[in-house]
Amino acid sequence: MDTEELRLPLSRTANERLHAMVPGGAHTYAKGDDQYPENLAPVISHGSGAHVWDVDGNRYIEYGSGLRSVSLGHAHPRVVEAVRRELGRGSNFVRPSIVEVEAAERFLATVPTAEMVKFAKNGSDATTAAVRLARAVTGRPRVAVCADHPFFSVDDWFIGTTPMSAGIPAAATELTVSFPYGDLTATEELLTRYQGEVACLILEPATHTEPPPGYLAGLRELADRHGCVLVFDEMITGFRWSEAGAQGLYGVVPDLSTFGKALGNGFAVSALAGRRELMERGGLRGSGDRVFLLSTTHGAETHSLAAAMAVQTT
Structure with missing residues (x-):
């Protein structure tokens, strides 16, 4: 127009x-x-x-659908009704609500490649928690991000690599390295160059183009061989490429994955999901030093979790 x-x-x-x-x-x-x-x-x-x-x-x-967070359309009646129902029952309590149980069960049934899940309010908190957890379980300092994907977090480990890096110490940025999407040879060269230093590979498993044949499986093999954590950022692909995201469509299981945007149809909810062995490091039943994984006052507001459950059944 x-x-x-x-x-x-x-x-x-x-x-x-x-x-x-x-x-x-x-x-x-x-x-x-x-x-x-x-x-x-x-x-x-x-x-x-x-x-x-x-x-x-x-x-x-x-x-743009609310920066791609509105997956079912604005004011979808089933989502709005689920939210309205919980708002009348209270939105936040001093102990976990039964909605947290139901939302976790629903998520893990929808994304069966994950064994545990923790909810938050935005994608940056979830991806940064994944990075922190990867560093803790590997004892390694470096993070390898996919250079061809535009955004992972507002936190220093990523924003320090962008043109808007003012205010971020160089020491934080120096620990973040990058690899090109679709190029297993270059990624292996990176892991070899920083042998024993890379805690995780983090990337969007798919974008507007399909991953090359065997690429995601190749990354899985590289991560296993070099002892680093494979993290899929499914903020865009989650609940779009399939109900279980790109990992469900392509059949490659990451160690950790992060979800948001489409999960709540515009309501603020995100998720960090992954292998029990890793996720328990942020809990009370794991071994080793406990990781401060995710803890936010509003991370499990009942109405946002109700919106997420409605999305997964619509």
């Missing part, structure tokens, strides 16, 4: 108000003005299904 045809006076006013109070004019960088065509900065009023409306009344097809 020609932006000259759009009338955005209320959006422009609201946008200026945002910039006056919020750095970047949005609480998420991916929602910022610099991510969209010049002079097209609508401020959203509401959404339904695949459509959203701005505060000026213009309707759009939201191809």
